[in-house]
Amino acid sequence: MAKLTWLGEDELHNGGAGPSFTTAFDGVKFPKGEAVEVRIHAHVQKALNNPFFEVENADDVDDAPGAPKPKRGRPSNAERAAKAEAEASVDPVV
Numbered sequence: 001m002a003k004l005t006w007l008g009e010d011e012l013h014n015g016g017a018g019p020s021f022t023t024a025f026d027g028v029k030f031p032k033g034e035a036v037e038v039r040i041h042a043h044v045q046k047a048l049n050n051p052f053f054e055v056e057n058a059d060d061v062d063d064a065p066g067a068p069k070p071k072r073g074r075p076s077n078a079e080r081a082a083k084a085e086a087e088a089s090v091d092p093v094v
Contacts, residue, residue, distance in 0.1 A: 001037045003056040004047045008032035022052075041065070 009018035021031045025043040030036050030053075038044060039062045047053035075083070 001039060002044045002058055002061050003035040003037055004030065004044070005035045005054040005056075006030035006032055007052050007054060009052070039063075 006022055006024075008020075008022075011018055019032070021029055023029050025038070025040075025046060028036065028038065028043065035056065041061045041063045044055060044058050044061055047055050048058060
């Protein structure tokens with residue numbers, strides 16, 4: 001999972017201390033200097049282009065382009081049979 005760290009602002013333009021957290025990317029709260037795990041590709045891409053964020057594991061997100069999408073609808077009979085066969089071949093725990 002990708003981790004975003006908000007580096008924060010050391011001081012404001014009027015000389016006061018900077019905020020201890022920020023809320024960004026659809027309401028996600030980022031405390032200053034703490035890594036927050038995110039799963040959305042768009043949030044990671046925005047953070048990569050933002051100098052106030054540090055990004056770790058940028059490729060480890062759920063909806064990255066090119067990732068296989070979950071199949072919609074009910075499973076086919078062939079998929080059900082394959083799943084039942086796989087479950088039957090697993091040794092039960094005694």
